[in-house]
Amino acid sequence: MLLYTLKRLLLTIPTLIGVAILVFFMLRIVPGDIVEVKLRADGGNVTEEVMQQERERLGLNRPLYVQFADYMWGLARFDLGISMWTERPVIEEIMIRLELSLEVAILATIFATLISIPLGTAAALFRNTWIDYVVRILTIGGLSIPSFWFGMIISLSLLSLFNWLPPITFTPIYEDPVANLSQLIWPALAVGYRYCAVTARMIRSSLLEVLAEDYIRTARAKGVYEKLVVSRHALRNALLPAITVMGLEFAFLIGGLVVTEQVFNLNGIGQLFVQSVSRNDFMLIQGMVIMIAGFYVIINLVVDLLYAVFDPRIRYGS
């Protein structure tokens, strides 16, 4: 298991290098110049001489291979470079927002897990009854309603019913847990609904599949209690595909909550991503793509390791 984990971790290195090379050159093809956006986007009367000075200062007029070598050398030292927009370290820009984004993702995952497992299980066990129909309606609703729209409904409901809105500036949970949760619980709910719906439907369908397997029939024939059949034999196996989905959803939540973050005015990774793209801040985009790629790789690894926990037949490295 340890060897397998180490091998997988080592494999992340060429993956991330590939991502870094790809994103570096793809971004250079995109039209636009951050210096133009910085100095002329608001109609500034800026001479060409000043523009050139700024390009020089940011290192943009160096040959591409020099910029690339510099960038890769930085990566080798875990240095993602300096944001060309704010001129602060990329890692600092990301870390300011990562805490919030991670917390929303974790809260949404907790919400989704707590709700989706019982919902999906109930729907499968009471297939084609009113329980199943209600769960199906709720989950199709979750899949159909965009998270940002649900977030807007939550915001407007809080405003019109209680004349109250969640705080719009972030307070870390270790400083003031109440202020923190009163801000983040709502976006977590908004994105968690969709997350929950995806997972519940996945659990329902895979549980139905598992319940039709021979070994379940055998267990029942042996006289095992139905509760044990479901919880010990069926659900554990049915959870495997759901874990994959949850892992992917979690990784998506780190950087993908662009509009939801805007609705709740959250200072998260999604918002930073959009801003950096609209400003052509190559360094920041590169840093974030690598970070998100890293998250996907690590979460996939965790999901694979969890397989072994839930399915005793799976053993890595043997």
Add this chain to the structure above:
Amino acid sequence: MKRLLLGLLGVAAFLLAAGPKAEAQTPKRGGNLNFAISAETPHYDCHASDTYATLHFSSPFYSTLLRYNLSKFPDVEGDLAKSWTVSPDKLTYTFTLHDGVKFHDGTPFTSADIKATYDRLRNPPKGVVSTRKATFADIDSIETPNPTTVIFKLKAVNSSMLDHFASPWNCVYSAKDLAADPTSPRTKINGTGPFVFVEHVKGSHVAGKRNENYFKKGLPYLDSYRGIFTLQAAAMLNALQGGQVLAEFRGVSPAERDRMIAAMGKNLRVEESSWTLNLLVLFNTEKPPFNDVRVRRALLMAIDRWGGSVGLSKISTLRAVGGVVRPGSPLATPEAELVKLPGFSKDIKAARAEARRLLKEAGQEHLKFTLWNRNLAMPYTPAGVFLVDQWRQIGVEVEHKQSDTAPYIAAMQSGNYEVAIDFSNLFNDDPTLSLTKFLSAKNNPLNLARYNDEEIDKYYELQLRESDIAKRKQYIQALEKRLFEQGYQQPLFWWHRIVLTNKKVMGWKMSPSHNLGQDLAEVWLNE
């Protein structure tokens, strides 16, 4: 129609409810103001910026030499300058400065700080960006005979000089700081303004607290403030309605105003003004058929500005019809003269008939082109849709292409467009800055229409050096006439500014520019 009238009555009632009656109250000291800033500045250096994002962030920390008197806009008044004189030949400006002013770090303010600031603006050292280098090119020397006197000597008369001195971007920095590191204002704040910098949490907010040593006695009224970055309008409006922010000082659209009036009722103050911003129609004069003056003129003549402004002003921030100077301001062309210029006729039927004739004459009866526009909903999208419709009415087929700011600017700068919607972002009504973009392209990167026209350059220079207002106005109108007759580029509409504040916010002054009056010194809370 009934709803429209009711809406207008509602707005009028709010406008009346705000203003003199409320402002006459005695200001109260104390409190914290939370307000929204709809963009975040990339750095703190006013000299390197042209965006309100920097001003709404930095203005409370800094003073300037002069500033605009917003109660009598566009009059100029002293900020760090107590008084000033201009020599009869208009070549020497002598400023007497306030005594006993201190920077936030305790360093005394003197004329040397003004000299260091303006030297940095007009001749930035290596590694420093000054977007106002060209603006101050007429300054020959700066002398500081004593700590409270500074003398600017000009190489030539510049009729816009006082306005340039009042630019809100000329934040006064400490000579000591600049000597140690001329780039320090990008990341470090040390001004003489009414508030002292507390923190900037990236992506979240900026906070300031009262400068107890502020040189204007009794000010500021607020204990502190927090400018919260709310990049999405809906989030900002919700926050305003929920009381998490009490104001957003840039401006909102008519629809947003109406929503907030319905939601907040008597707790909301609505202030409106014409705006020193405009959108322009721009032709790439290097690309056929837009190198043909007949085609350009035809397209401009087909636009029903007067009719369009009625409809667009209900759904967007676009409203006033005007020439190159903000309509209603002292140097603007009066409406009676404006309607005689191509593109401004009120007889749209006749204008469109003439437009069709011109297109036919140019062999462009079935003209097709792409209109390049910025991907910002307000007001670029309605402006683009409006133009497409206007040109369709003379048989021209237009594809409306909107793109993000970076590729939009890249296309404009490289000349990779046919027709575009451009914009002017001004902070005053002085025409020198607004006319700069019309100068010949050979020495002017701001001329995105890419033409060279010596007549326009000549009128620009004449108005710049002319101190007689009437003569200056004549030169500006001559430039405008030439520009519109050649149809290189032309203002489409001027914007209309609507600012929403909670009634608790007092002492803030509305102006035609969102770049002015943001030091918050006289703002107080009626709680």
